[in-house]
Amino acid sequence: MNAGERRLVSFAAALVGDAAKLSVAEIKLTAHARPVDSHLIAHARAEILAGKDLLGTEFCSLRSAKQRRQRGATYTPSPIVDAMVVWAHAEIPTPARVLDPGAGSGRFLVAAARRFPDAELIAVDVDPLATLMLRANATVHGFADRLSVHLVDYRQFTLPAITRPTLFIGNPPYVRHHNIGEQWKTWFSDTASRLGFTASKLAGLHIHFFLKTRELAQPGDYGAFITAAEWLDVNYGSLVRRMLADGLGGTAVHIIDPKAQPFADALTTGAITCFRVGNQPSEITMRSVSSLGDLAPLGRGRTVARHELATAPKWSVFVRERTHAPAGFIELGELFRVHRGQVTGGNDVWIDNDAARDIPKQYKPFTVTRARELLAAGAELTSNKGLHRVIDLPADLDAFDVDERKAVQRFLAWAKRHGAHEGYIATHRRAWWSVGLRAPAPILCTYMARRPPAFVRNQVKARHINIAHGLYPREPLSDAALAAVLVYLRRHMSTTGGRTYAGGLVKFEPKELERILIPRLEDIHGYLAQNETAPAALDGSGAGI
Numbered sequence: 001m002n003a004g005e006r007r008l009v010s011f012a013a014a015l016v017g018d019a020a021k022l023s024v025a026e027i028k029l030t031a032h033a034r035p036v037d038s039h040l041i042a043h044a045r046a047e048i049l050a051g052k053d054l055l056g057t058e059f060c061s062l063r064s065a066k067q068r069r070q071r072g073a074t075y076t077p078s079p080i081v082d083a084m085v086v087w088a089h090a091e092i093p094t095p096a097r098v099l100d101p102g103a104g105s106g107r108f109l110v111a112a113a114r115r116f117p118d119a120e121l122i123a124v125d126v127d128p129l130a131t132l133m134l135r136a137n138a139t140v141h142g143f144a145d146r147l148s149v150h151l152v153d154y155r156q157f158t159l160p161a162i163t164r165p166t167l168f169i170g171n172p173p174y175v176r177h178h179n180i181g182e183q184w185k186t187w188f189s190d191t192a193s194r195l196g197f198t199a200s201k202l203a204g205l206h207i208h209f210f211l212k213t214r215e216l217a218q219p220g221d222y223g224a225f226i227t228a229a230e231w232l233d234v235n236y237g238s239l240v241r242r243m244l245a246d247g248l249g250g251t252a253v254h255i256i257d258p259k260a261q262p263f264a265d266a267l268t269t270g271a272i273t274c275f276r277v278g279n280q281p282s283e284i285t286m287r288s289v290s291s292l293g294d295l296a297p298l299g300r301g302r303t304v305a306r307h308e309l310a311t312a313p314k315w316s317v318f319v320r321e322r323t324h325a326p327a328g329f330i331e332l333g334e335l336f337r338v339h340r341g342q343v344t345g346g347n348d349v350w351i352d353n354d355a356a357r358d359i360p361k362q363y364k365p366f367t368v369t370r371a372r373e374l375l376a377a378g379a380e381l382t383s384n385k386g387l388h389r390v391i392d393l394p395a396d397l398d399a400f401d402v403d404e405r406k407a408v409q410r411f412l413a414w415a416k417r418h419g420a421h422e423g424y425i426a427t428h429r430r431a432w433w434s435v436g437l438r439a440p441a442p443i444l445c446t447y448m449a450r451r452p453p454a455f456v457r458n459q460v461k462a463r464h465i466n467i468a469h470g471l472y473p474r475e476p477l478s479d480a481a482l483a484a485v486l487v488y489l490r491r492h493m494s495t496t497g498g499r500t501y502a503g504g505l506v507k508f509e510p511k512e513l514e515r516i517l518i519p520r521l522e523d524i525h526g527y528l529a530q531n532e533t534a535p536a537a538l539d540g541s542g543a544g545i
């Protein structure tokens with residue numbers, strides 16, 4: 001334990017005082033505690049009573065964002081906590097219990113303790129330092145005697161059923177599926193199917209928390225969770241969408257613009273989801289806000305009928321300000337499918353290296369493997385120079401003659417020694433050795449940068465991995481048409497329409513690119529001739545959420 005953490009533990013332990021209720025893991029932590037000057041403790045107590053999460057804030061500065069990300073520990077800003085607790089109070093003012101799954105330092109429970117003076121408060125978390133901070137806050141705020149702390153994975157948590165309502169409230173940890181163990185993915189799909197839903201193994205931990213809540217909750221319970229918003233649109237989010245439309249009883253979704261920083265250390269779009277369990281809602285309220293000041297009250301929004309939600313493949317469309325295409329313009333997606341390049345599952349193995357030197361060249365096509373290769377190319381990629389080759393073997397190795405096969409086997413033995421057959425991607429493709437690059441796309445583009453996407457004509461038929469998207473014409477297009485679309489995109493593309501991520505990165509998902517507006521093909525040459533220099537960007541389709 002470093003000096004900063006020891007100091008934090010020392011303060012928390014001193015504020016808790018009574019060690020009788022601590023779990024074994026918390027006691028182990030407090031063994032590192034040092035005595036703290038009583039004046040400093042008195043000062044800390046006063047600050048906490050004044051409404052500051054002194055310990056939680058210290059925790060967030062001691063552990064880097066990267067360290068906290070492993071457990072999805074991003075603590076919630078107070079305007080969000082307050083808006084959610086006020087909403088809950090307006091829904092049902094006297095819940096019997098308030099449960100925060102992933103309670104952290106207790107920001108939600110501190111606010112709930114004040115709003116619901118008679119409720120039992122339940123905290124679940126896997127981090128003993130978090131629960132120690134929570135206990136310290138509870139002691140200072142005077143609700144330690146009605147708080148129970150469970151140092152356990154929420155997915156293993158059990159909750160006795162009672163007749164009065166339980167409020168589920170909090171910020172479930174955001175951990176991507178790559179960092180979720182196979183046993184939990186199995187738990188997820190088993191639990192989903194037991195409850196009558198189908199589940200994707202690509203779901204992150206926050207989706208597991210929704211499912212667990214659905215499993216624990218009884219009709220009459222209610223809740224609000226703040227999460228990243230991507231479940232509104234992506235495939236693995238369909239489980240949450242279906243649960244909200246059926247059983248988990250969604251009542252409202254509020255989308256928070258990334259610029260409002262709903263999560264302190266990530267520029268991510270947030271979504272507050274409110275639900276009344278057992279409800280089969282006839283409609284859900286949806287709304288988007290651009291600042292945290294606009295958040296409360298959570299009762300506002302546009303109503304969307306259940307049947308609309310049930311049939312919509314994406315929910316963000318219901319909050320998007322639709323900019324209708326001006327006359328003469330169409331969405332890029334009418335002409336092109338946009339596909340992200342293939343993930344190799346291990347660039348050290350699959351991007352050319354000595355071990356693959358004897359593999360026939362036709363199985364090692366030149367490939368764009370770094371965004372900077374496209375940025376450096378300008379409007380056209382006219383040479384393979386500087387591009388790497390990616391080893392792209394067929395799933396069926398019978399295609400090789402005897403000598404080639406020996407070379408392939410040597411390479412695969414080497415790849416295995418480097419664990420290439422074990423990763424998530426490798427174990428989920430048809431054959432672990434077959435990367436499966438997409439066909440060459442006539443136009444390639446970058447999609448994640450602090451600048452607009454760079455569109456490049458792929459004259460050398462290079463393949464691309466997942467650092468680029470490829471634009472594939474739905475119907476054959478002439479060279480002149482491709483060239484005109486390219487010129488238009490290069491001139492008029494801005495960063496609007498993408499999603500903003502940590503540090504101001506702007507990312508365009510394939511579907512977002514497909515929503516960019518471009519002149520109809522029959523007008524595009526005329527348009528370009530009349531607008532030699534770039535006027536205001538016309539990509540503002542309001543794409544993204």
Ligand SMILES: C[S@@+](CC[C@H](N)C(=O)[O-])C[C@H]1O[C@@H](n2cnc3c(N)ncnc32)[C@H](O)[C@@H]1O
Binds near residue numbers: 074101154171174
């Ligand atoms: C996003 S933080 C929220 C903390 C606090 N509720 C707040 O909003 O400020 C998520 C919390 O979940 C905890 N956590 C992560 N995985 C968990 C799991 N499987 N079960 C229970 N808690 C978990 C983390 O330790 C972290 O404290």
